[in-house]
Amino acid sequence: MPETPQPEGQPADEAAPDGPEPDPEEAKQEGQGDNESPGEEGSFDEGALGQNATVINNFFDQVDGSHSIFGIGARRSTHSMTGTLDLVDIEKALECFVAPECFEKALLDLCGHRVVVLVGREESGKWISAIALLNRVKQRNAKITVLSPARTLDELAAKTAFREGRGYVIQGWVADAGAATLQRFEFETLSRKLEQAQAHLVITLNRGQELSGLEGFHVGWRTPDPLKLFDAYLNGIAVTDEIAEVRRQAIELRTPRRIAALARQIALGGQSPTDVLADLTGNEVTKWFGDKPKRSEVLVVAALAFAYGVPERVFERLLVDLERIAEEVKLRGREPEKRAYDDTLPQNRARWGGDHPLITVERVPGPSAGERRIVFRGSQHREQVINELLRLYGYDLWEPLRLWIRGLADDLAEVRTQAAAGLSLLAAANSQEVRESFLEPWAGGGASEQLTAALLLSMMCADDALAPIALNTALSWVMDAGQPRAMTAALAFAGGLSIRYPADSVDWLWFLSLRAIRIRVVARRALVLLFQGAAEREDGALQPLRLLARHVDLDLRSPIEPGRARTALAAALAVLSCDRLEADDDSLAAWLLMSEPESAKPLGVLWAWTLHSAYYRRDAIRALYRALRALKGRDGAIPAATALGEAVWSALPPDAATLISQAIERAGAAVRENPEDSIRTRELVLAVLKTSGERGRPHGTRTGGGGTDGHPISDH
Structure with missing residues (x-):
């Protein structure tokens, strides 16, 4: 299911240039604590959830x-709002950029403090202006990283590893809270960290006006000149009398997105400029309501607005x-009205x-x-x-x-x-x-x-x-x-x-x-759905898979209560066992190994943890066999199985490898397949098992952390 490409040169806040590349290290946000109310009543239909x-x-x-x-009217593109914008993305976003009057003040504040918040209502052009500001101050060939809007100032200052010369942006910040005096202290702390890293950060905030006490960090934002914006997106076509009249009325559209859409559609042709304007401004709808329709007529259009098609x-x-x-x-509060009986059948x-x-x-x-x-x-x-x-x-x-x-x-x-x-x-x-x-x-x-x-x-x-x-x-x-x-x-x-x-x-x-x-x-079912959906999209499931493997690895390396460890492993096993979203009975893990070879390493980490668990070992082996059977007959199946084996055994302690290898072989002997399929599956199993004997103590194994023989993986 290919994603719809983003319209070029989108000027408003809600338009990102094609979507940034995923950057998991910089787009990462840690989870918070938990307070639970386990006694709450009710139940959830997991069958309904799945569908x-x-x-x-x-x-x-x-x-x-x-x-x-x-x-x-048209498909809306959907893309990640966190990740990395490369030089092509930046150039494309700014090709029709028109700076508003407040741009230079924001640039001065950004140079002075290295962090600035653009404060204004939605669709006032803050997003593209943020990209333009960072393009002026970052190193020439540096990328721009888009961070999660859920990050707080404290998290930005304490947990974000800013890279030298790079620009950072947060679109639609949702984490601004607390008194202005506290925020100013946090902004100053963040400013010092950015100064040390020689980096810059621009935040966009959808709010009516900037907070008093945050001068120098908050900049009130205004839309660019609508006529200049219209001309920029008109793409140099000849201005006829009709276009000139439409241009004069473009100011009524108010938002940069709508003005740009008007000019872009006129430049494309196929419809008269007057008709394009009428379509965007809703003249027909305004006229219909202006005629003061009856209550019953209003209810019809209101119902259709929420029950369309x-x-x-x-x-x-x-x-x-x-x-x-x-x-x-x-x-x-009134007495019911008494109405005469009406024998006519309404012609609704x-x-x-x-x-x-x-x-x-x-x-x-x-x-x-x-x-x-x-x-x-x-x-x-x-x-x-x-x-x-x-x-x-x-x-x-x-x-x-x-x-x-x-x-x-x-x-x-x-x-x-x-x-x-x-x-x-x-x-x-x-x-x-x-x-x-x-x-x-x-x-x-x-x-x-x-x-x-x-x-x-x-x-x-x-x-x-x-x-x-x-x-x-x-x-x-x-x-x-x-x-x-x-x-x-x-x-x-x-x-x-x-x-x-x-x-x-x-x-x-x-x-x-x-x-x-x-x-x-x-949540476990939703996690599976996340990976199933990601695998079907162009950006793939590799980055989310790496993040999941990191969570599993970090949590289970630490001392952890056995019941909680089993809960964590159950979530990992659910991902390893699931099918592709668009193809029933097709192992998602197998498909990832073939389509995204780098997924072998995070998949290997997940399998290592589940295989080393006595509680889940049988289910993990079953999921492994299922994935390997799905690989058979495909070009590159042996290298994919070998890569997975290397990843699994490099994460397991040597004393566990023999036990798990034997368990995998015993499980294979119990599986009933026709002779030809059995031979092909056996080849893949051997490719996985072979790597277990070729490694001594895994590279990078750490001691401590409660693992068996000092190894970080313990038998939960």
Whole structure:
């Protein structure tokens, strides 16, 4: 499933240039402590988790606004928001950059303090400006590293290994907390560390204004000149009278992203500049609401905004529910109205059929080809309708909408998906409303509500401005928020957050996989889903795999209670035993060994720990045989098996190697295969076993740490 390429020269905060390369050492964040409430009631349907979380994990590569999935005009790219931007990424991001007036002040502060925070509302151009600032101060050929927005100032100063001459950036910082005086002290400490490393850091913060007392570190941010930005993205095409008029009106679009999109689309041609402007500004939607439609008509478009593209029969049912709830809200505290009996049959379908200016009915290809589905006419109409509903209506509309949407979490999977998609658009305009009215209640609710909350966070990750908010929301559920919310956080870390923040997701899923039973069951399954999804993407699963192996190695090298060690090994074994997401009965470990040869080392670490455990040895051998059988018949299978064997035995103490080798051979003798398959599997097993006899004490073995004969791996 290839990712959609990022549009070139995206100017706004939410647009990163194609996504940074993963840099696990610099994108790493350590987990925190744990406070558990094991007695909390409720249960989670792991079967439902397996089915729906898989959908979450693959959601972004399926967004298609041309039909009925989300009603968004174009695919939104999804890429990691942590990692490394190389020189090509930087050049591409800045090719149409227009500096705002506040740029020079920020540059002076950055040179003086080596760290600066760009403070302003969303979509004010802070992200690209941060890249431009760092490009001015970093060493000429140095890269820019993008760090997790969850890092605190203290963690940045104490735990981050800044490299000489490199620029660092945090997009959508979520960790600013505490009094300004304390923050100033922390900024000064961080400034000294950056000075020692000869590095620079720029942070973007989505907030109305900078804090008093942080002058020199906080810089209030403003958008660049809209006309200059329009001209930069027009790409030098001749300016006609029509383009000149559209250019004059471009200032009404307000955000750099929308202005750039207008100019870019005009430059591409295929549509008149006036039509492009009308599509982006939502003139048709504004006009329809300006005509003051009836209450029943508003309810139809409001329902469609959160139930877009569902079959007509389903939409009718949902609309009836919304109308009933709206009537109940209207009559709160009043006597029910007495109405005369009406024998006419309402012609409801006439409300969206025919020549409705915003709504139409279409038939889409697929398993249910020919089924009528209700959609908006324009690619931008869904988002524009939601914005108009926010701008024009209050309690009488939004209270029944809140109640109705909350109930959609228990409806069909397609309905839940569309509700989450609509709420992700609402979050772009009012994230606090979405968090308080939907995310928090759902996260603390039942299984279907938790899945819907996790799906909504994943959809928010499609927007670069909302992704840090999604991360911050999930982190708020990890500790001291109850087991249901912790389970919801685990689901979210397997979805869009695993694409945006892979290091954070592995860290926190590992942390959650060691908690109470209900939480760790979900977290373990989510960890598997994370790796299954990562393996199917272009960036691959190698970096997350290295992080997981590091967690296992660090935790189990230390003195650890046996029950906790078994819990940790169970999580590692779940990853070693799983299938590929897109191919049942195809070992993920085998596929990784063939497609990403460097994965042999972290896989070897995981297998070494599980093989050395008397409790899990049989399961680990079974998983190993399954992976080796999946390798047979493939070109390069013997070298892959040999590399895995070398990694396994280099992590095991010599006195354990003989015992484990014998156990592997005995297991092979008990496996029933046809003769030809048995011979091929035997060759691969021998390739793994051969390396055990070629090594003495493993290179780099450390003494101490409670391991057998001083070796770090002990038999848990």
